[in-house]
Amino acid sequence: MTSTDERQARMYDITCVGAAAEPSTVAVAAGDVAAVIEQADRDGIRVLVRPYARRHGEQETVMTGKGDQQR
Structure with a gap:
């Protein structure tokens, strides 16, 4: 496994899902x-969890504490 794969x-x-008109997805560390x-x-919000898979052409963005994004 390479470091990117890891x-x-x-x-x-x-x-x-169900919290807003559009579902929102974030990448979260294990x-x-x-x-x-x-x-x-x-908060009574339903969530779906699945292994992270970078979408084609997507830059890597990770959520840090307090909702900040880091590339």
Whole structure:
């Protein structure tokens, strides 16, 4: 496995559904998945979790603490 593969293996896409008109998806580090799910449960938001897969032509963007994005 290359370092890029390892990084992607530790990331998950989390999609919040039902919270807004359009579902929103963010890439989350594996260590933060449980916290995101717990917060969504407290807020009554349904989430879908799946392994992260970079879309064709997408630049890598990662969510950091407090909603900031880092490339």
